[in-house]
Amino acid sequence: MEYSEELVRELKRKAIQVRANILEMIPPGKVGHLGGSSSIADVMAALYFHMMRINRNDPKDPSRDRLIMSKGHAVLVQYACLAELGYFDRSELGKVKTFTGILQGHPDMDKTPGIEAVTGSLGQGLSVSLGVALGLRLDGSKSRVYAILGDGELAEGQIWEAAMAAAVYKASNLTAVIDWNGVQATSTTAETFPIENLVEKWKAFGWNVIEIDGHDMVQVLGALDAAKAYTQGPTAILAHTIKGKCFPFAEGKAKYHNAAMNEEEYKIAWQCIENMKREVEA
Amino acid sequence: MRTSDSLRKTYGETLVELGEKNTDIVMLEADLGNSTMSSLFGNMYPERYFQMGIAEQNMASVAAGLSLTGKIPFINSFAVFASGRAYDQIRSSITIASLNVKICGSSAGLSDFGDGKTHQSIDDIALMQVLPHMTVLSPCDAVETEQMVKAMVESKGPMYIRINRNDLPVVTNPDAEYHIGKMTQVVEGKDVVVFATGIMVQQSIQAARQLEQEGISVRVVNVSTIKPLDTEALLGFCEGVKAVVTAEEHSIIGGLGSTVASALSKTRLPLDIIGVDDRYGTSAENYTILLKHYGLESEDVASRIRAILTV
DSSP states (O other): OOOOHHHHHHHHHHHHHHHHHHHHHSOTTOOBOHHHHHHTHHHHHHIIIIISOOOTTOTTOTTOOEEEESSGGGHHHHHHHHHHHTSSOGGGGGGTTSSSSSOOSSOOTTTSTTOOSOOOSTTOHHHHHHHHHHHHHHTTOOOOEEEEEESGGGGSHHHHHHHHHHHHTTOTTEEEEEEEOSBOSSSBHHHHOOOOOHHHHHHHTTOEEEEEETTOHHHHHHHHHHHHHOOSSOEEEEEEOOTTTTOTTTTTOGGGGSBOOOHHHHHHHHHHHHHHHHHHHO | OOOOOOHHHHHHHHHHHHHHHOTTEEEEESSOHHHHSTHHHHHHOGGGEEEOOSOHHHHHHHHHHHHHTTOEEEEEEEHHIIIIITHHIIIIIIITTTOOOEEEEESOBTOSGGGOTTTOBSSHHHHHHTSTTOEEEOOSSHHHHHHHHHHHHHSOSOEEEEOOSSOOOOOSOTTSOOOTTOOEEEEOOSSEEEEEOTHHHHHHHHHHHHHHHTTOOEEEEEOOEEESOOHHHHHHHHTTOSEEEEEEEEESSSSHHHHHHHHTTTSOOOEEEEEEOSSOOOOOSSHHHHHHHTTOSHHHHHHHHHHHHTO
16 A cells, blocks of 8 residues: 555654653653553554544544553553543643552553553453454444554463454454564563564464564554455554664663663653654655 | 252353343353353354353453443353453453453352362352452352342443352242342341351251251341442341351352451451361262361251350
8 A cells, every 4th residue: 555755754753752752751760661662652653643543532432443552561652642642631641650640550441531441461452452353343343453462472371362262253353563672571582581483373373464664654554554454354463663762772672671761861862852853854 | 930940051041031132241151151051142142152262361351352342241161260260361351440241150169079179169259359349149049040140231340150060959039139239038047147158058048947946046148249248237137146157168268258257347246157178179979078078068057056156
C-alpha cells in the first residue's frame, strides 16, 4: 500500500510528541519505564493516530478498536498517546504513579479513560485480547483488537497458550505486535533468556507473521494494513526495535528498562526531541 | 425444579436453560466438559462454547476479555485447577477490575475420591475468598445449585462456585426464596449452632437428628455463600446457643471456619472448626472412606458437638 508523504510526516510528528510526553512524565529522579516505552512509540503513534477507529469523546464507544498493553509496564507510551488525544487532561502526566493521579504504575481500566483492561502481570494481555476479539466476533462487530507484547514477555507460557487458541479460533480480528527490542529487565534477551527463531515459532503456532523495522513508519503502516487485510487468522507483527529509541544514552541498555534519568540525561533527551522535530520538518 | 441429585448435571442443565434466552452467556472449558457438565451447553450452543484445551490460565484471561464485551463467561474445570492453576489470571485479569466472570470449580473438595491429592481441592475456598471483589458460593444440593446458577447470571461481578462431583440428597426447600449472601436455617435448635457448607450440611442435619435423641438441640445453618458472609445473620443464629461449630469439606485454614472465627471474635462463644486438617487428600475406592478418614461423617460432627458442650 502507498502512504502519502504528508501522512508519514504527520505520524512521525506524533511519535516525537509521544516521546516528549513520556519525558514529561518522568523528570529527573523519577523512575519510569523509559526503554520499553520508547521502543514501541512509533507503532503506538501509527495505531492511535491513524489505524485505530477510536472516539475520543466516548472512550467506551462499542464500535471502537481496542488496544491492550500486555507489556503493561510500558504504559507510559499509552498514557502519552491518550493524553495527546484528549482522553484526560495533560496535567495528569505530571502526576503519573502518584496517589492523587489517575495514571497508575500499570494499566488500570477503572482509573484511566482509554485503558481497556488490567495488565501488568506479564503474559496475560494476549489472552484477554483474544477474549475481547471472540466477544466482538460473536456480536458481529468489525472492531479490531491490538495486543502489544514485549519480547521478554514471550517467556511466559500463557502467551503460547493464547497463541494456540487464537489460531484454533482463527481470530483474524486480533493483531499482536511484539516489541522485539532484545533487552529485558536484567540484560539483553540473548544473555538473560534467549528465545530463538521467533518468526518460525509464531508461524508454527498458526499465525500470519510479518517482520518489520518497528521504527520505519512506512513499514509499520504496511504491516498493520496487511494484518487488517488478512482474514484467515491472527497476525503477529514482529517489530525489530531499539530499547530507549531516540535517547542515545538509553538505547539498547537494560539499565533504562526502569530507571530515573539524571539532570544531564534529561537535558540531552529534550535536545533529542528538538533535533527530531527539526529533522522531520526538513 | 430439578429432580436429579447430581449437582454438576443440574449446573449444566441450568445453564442450558438460561442460555436459551440469555445469549450473553458463554462457556469456556479446559477439556473436562463431560465431568463439569459444561458439555451440555456446548451441545446446544456450539457457537457460544469455547473449548480452550488443557490451558486453564489462558481460559481465565480469555474469559476476562469476553466479559469486557458484555458477555457472561462461565469457565469450567476441576476446583483445584480452576482456582489454583489459574490463580494469578483470576487475580490480575478478572478480580482487580471486578469483571463479570463466573468460575465453576467442579469435583470440589474430596469428591473426586479416586484421583487423589492432585485432584482434590482442600484449598480452593481459601484461595478464592482472599481475593477482593470475589463472591464464593458452595451449594449443598442440586436444588440450591439451580437457584445459585440463576442468581449468578443475574448478579454482576466475579464469582466462584464449588460443586461436588457426587450425587447428594436434596436437603433445601425448593420453594424457599434464594439470594446470594443469604444463610438459611435448615434445622431448628437451641443448644448448639452448626454453620455448614456443601456436603457437610447433610452430615450436620444427620448429626442433629442423632443428637436430638440424646436430648441435645442442634441448630443447623446452611452457609452456601461463604463470601460475602452475612455477619449479622450469623450473629443472630448464635443468639442463645452455648457453642458454635463449623463444618466444611475443605482445609480448616482459610475456609468457612476461619471466616466464622473472625466474625465471632468479639463474642465469647466456644467454637470448633470441622474440616480437613492441614494435609492433602488421598485416593480411595469410594467417597465414604475419605469422609470417614478426614472426620467428615455425621458421626464425627455429632461427637465434636458432644465434646464442645462438655468443655
